[in-house]
Amino acid sequence: MPDQLVYAMEVTLNGLMTGVLYSLVALGFVLIFKASGVFNYAQGVLALFAALTLVGIQNGQVPFAHMINAMTGGHLTDFGWHIPAVIAILLTGVVMVLLAIVIEKLVLKHLVNQAPIILFMATIGMAYFLEGFGDVMWGADIKTLDVGLPQGINETIEIATERWFGYGFFIDNLDIVATLIAILLVTALTVFSQYSKQGRALRAVADDHQAALSVGISLRFIWILVWSIAGFVALVAGIIWGTKSGVQFSLSLIALKALPVLMLGGFTSIPGAIVGGLIIGVGEKLFEFSIGPMIGGATENWFAYVLALVFLVFRPQGLFGEKIIERV
Amino acid sequence: MFYRESGDFKTSYSEDSQTFPIKFDRLRYYAVLAVAFGIIPLFINDYWANAVAVPFLIYAIAAIGLNILVGYAGQVSLGTGGFMAVGAYAVYKLMTAFPEVSIFIHVILAGLITAAVGVVFGLPSLRIKGFYLAVATLAAQFFLVWLFNKVPWFYNYSASGQINAPERTVFGVFVTGAQTSAMAKYMFCLVMLTLVALVARNLTRGTVGRKWMAIRDMDIAAEIIGVNPLTTKLTAFAVSSFFIGIAGALFFAVYLGAAEVGEAFGIQKSFLILFMVIIGGLGSIFGSFAGAAFLVLLPVFLKNVLVGTLGWPTDLAAHIELMIVGGLIVAFLIAEPHGIAQLWRVAKEKLRLWPFPH
Numbered sequence: 008m009p010d011q012l013v014y015a016m017e018v019t020l021n022g023l024m025t026g027v028l029y030s031l032v033a034l035g036f037v038l039i040f041k042a043s044g045v046f047n048y049a050q051g052v053l054a055l056f057a058a059l060t061l062v063g064i065q066n067g068q069v070p071f072a073h074m075i076n077a078m079t080g081g082h083l084t085d086f087g088w089h090i091p092a093v094i095a096i097l098l099t100g101v102v103m104v105l106l107a108i109v110i111e112k113l114v115l116k117h118l119v120n121q122a123p124i125i126l127f128m129a130t131i132g133m134a135y136f137l138e139g140f141g142d143v144m145w146g147a148d149i150k151t152l153d154v155g156l157p158q159g160i161n162e163t164i165e166i167a168t169e170r171w172f173g174y175g176f177f178i179d180n181l182d183i184v185a186t187l188i189a190i191l192l193v194t195a196l197t198v199f200s201q202y203s204k205q206g207r208a209l210r211a212v213a214d215d216h217q218a219a220l221s222v223g224i225s226l227r228f229i230w231i232l233v234w235s236i237a238g239f240v241a242l243v244a245g246i247i248w249g250t251k252s253g254v255q256f257s258l259s260l261i262a263l264k265a266l267p268v269l270m271l272g273g274f275t276s277i278p279g280a281i282v283g284g285l286i287i288g289v290g291e292k293l294f295e296f297s298i299g300p301m302i303g304g305a306t307e308n309w310f311a312y313v314l315a316l317v318f319l320v321f322r323p324q325g326l327f328g329e330k331i332i333e334r335v
Numbered sequence: 336m337f338y339r340e341s342g343d344f345k346t347s348y349s350e351d352s353q354t355f356p357i358k359f360d361r362l363r364y365y366a367v368l369a370v371a372f373g374i375i376p377l378f379i380n381d382y383w384a385n386a387v388a389v390p391f392l393i394y395a396i397a398a399i400g401l402n403i404l405v406g407y408a409g410q411v412s413l414g415t416g417g418f419m420a421v422g423a424y425a426v427y428k429l430m431t432a433f434p435e436v437s438i439f440i441h442v443i444l445a446g447l448i449t450a451a452v453g454v455v456f457g458l459p460s461l462r463i464k465g466f467y468l469a470v471a472t473l474a475a476q477f478f479l480v481w482l483f484n485k486v487p488w489f490y491n492y493s494a495s496g497q498i499n500a501p502e503r504t505v506f507g508v509f510v511t512g513a514q515t516s517a518m519a520k521y522m523f524c525l526v527m528l529t530l531v532a533l534v535a536r537n538l539t540r541g542t543v544g545r546k547w548m549a550i551r552d553m554d555i556a557a558e559i560i561g562v563n564p565l566t567t568k569l570t571a572f573a574v575s576s577f578f579i580g581i582a583g584a585l586f587f588a589v590y591l592g593a594a595e596v597g598e599a600f601g602i603q604k605s606f607l608i609l610f611m612v613i614i615g616g617l618g619s620i621f622g623s624f625a626g627a628a629f630l631v632l633l634p635v636f637l638k639n640v641l642v643g644t645l646g647w648p649t650d651l652a653a654h655i656e657l658m659i660v661g662g663l664i665v666a667f668l669i670a671e672p673h674g675i676a677q678l679w680r681v682a683k684e685k686l687r688l689w690p691f692p693h
Contacts, residue, residue: 077647118672135658139659143651274467305485312473323462
């Protein structure tokens with residue numbers, strides 16, 4: 008087999024795995040958009056906040072240590088204990104649920120029936136706040152996150168491909184685990200929304216707020232629920248991306264990676280988020296691999312957007328979006 | 336008592352259709368102009384010009400531009416930073432290629448170039464609407480920033496990849512470069528802002544503005560009563576990008592002096608200007624001024640309080656500032672989703688009846 012083709016295969020595989028991660032972030036967006044019509048820009052910052060909290064809890068950092076020190080002149084840093092990963096993840100999950108309740112109480116409740124752009128701007132405001140809050144609470148330095156996920160090159164695949172193609176593929180163990188986690192998560196979410204009582208209520212709210220209210224579904228509970236789920240998805244995304252590249256501000260920028268995925272797949276479709284993520288992941292890696300070197304590289308920043316833009320010109324509702332019917 | 340229509344008799348059509356039909360408004364307008372042009376330049380120093388006045392003037396231009404697109408024509412755009420970058424790089428290329436031409440003309444030309452780019456990225460708006468369009472404009476943001484980073488022709492092959500504003504004069508006074516006085520910077524931006532605001536205000540009062548608003552309120556209905564969506568949407572993109580391009584050109588040439596595209600014109604800039612428009616008030620020229628003033632002054636104020644008065648370390652202060660700005664934005668959106676302009680409108684209604692409200 009020619010070398011170029013083998014390289015392209017490796018790039019495609021890596022692209023698929025990156026795409027899964029994009030889907031994971033996009034999923035959080037879709038859930039919130041479906042249930043509350045809010046386009047939640049803060050999803051990326053939620054992931055950052057979750058990862059920061061997880062690291063903080065694991066290492067027993069004192070929250071707001073920097074601020075307390077500035078005010079009192081003390082030298083607090085940490086409690087000096089180390090909490091096992093599983094318990095830390097559970098505690099972070101609790102924090103994310105609390106956050107969802109606070110967001111619902113303080114922000115969403117007051118913005119019912121506002122124009123979508125106002126809600127969108129409110130989530131950007133929330134993103135600013137959470138970013139500052141996370142930094143004040145846990146400190147702004149780059150942290151490493153280790154919850155025991157395997158990392159490094161997968162040797163089995165390398166040896167197998169070496170034997171078949173004469174060239175060993177570089178596939179990161181972390182990516183494989185992330186893919187498995189993402190598949191599990193999507194299955195769990197689908198089962199939850201199809202077969203549980205709350206899941207049905209959630210779909211009812213997504214379908215028609217008024218009708219859902221009239222059959223006795225509590226909108227506020229559904230909103231708290233869906234923001235908690237989004238917080239949980241953000242936590243998973245935060246763990247994976249945080250393990251991959253450290254917990255730092257740039258983690259919140261993965262939200263920007265998820266936006267073209269949403270455009271491509273449609274804002275209201277869970278399968279759309281997954282397929283869109285895969286297309287974008289593979290597309291941008293292949294483009295960078297084939298055309299990138301000719302035009303200066305680093306095309307990954309914009310390729311996804313341009314692809315989604317061109318696609319939307321031909322199909323404005325996205326891949327799986329509901330058909331847009333306009334009436335005067 | 337002072338603020339009412341009665342007693343202010345119009346005797347010609349031009350008087351009847353003037354911008355400020357109420358006498359008090361007119362006087363206030365002339366008073367603001369007199370203070371801005373006559374008094375502030377006498378007292379302005381480097382700190383006030385660089386920290387407050389010049390950024391306010393430039394952001395106000397950008398906010399007026401974006402307000403035309405979002406507030407009047409209803410097309411949400413997140414590509415403002417990218418379009419500002421086009422203005423900045425256009426003015427840089429023009430300044431270095433034609434040093435003998437006045438910078439004033441360069442800035443206008445940079446605006447026109449940005450308008451052309453804006454029209455190209457506005458084309459999808461005919462098919463894509465709402466949030467899909469907002470995200471689609473991010474394509475402009477990321478693509479343009481990448482382009483200016485990767486193609487060396489745009490930054491004249493300089494080793495650092497930065498662009499530096501050469502020294503240029505208007506009527507023999509330096510307005511760009513290191514020798515520029517605070518007053519020159521201020522006056523140059525002020526003249527630009529005044530022109531932009533005049534044009535914008537009158538455009539939005541006329542046929543063009545009414546077409547934009549018809550498209551914003553319901554584009555299909557507007558199309559049925561004979562508003563051409565193609566020309567209307569594209570003129571909105573063109574005019575908006577023209578102003579944003581001017582703002583970008585001034586931001587680089589007058590305010591920063593040297594710029595690196597990702598840092599100066601990143602996505603944060605797009606959000607900042609969208610915030611100005613929303614907090615100020617969608618569909619209001621006054622709102623653009625108010626929003627720009629609010630978001631320029633707030634961080635300066637917070638920094639002075641947190642670092643200057645309380646003496647906290649700057650990194651902590653920066654994070655708390657972010658929290659307060661974010662929190663205030665949310666609080667503001669909850670308290671008054673129509674922005675500062677709406678508060679102003681309510682105040683004017685009250686003034687009309689004051690002091691006898693019945």
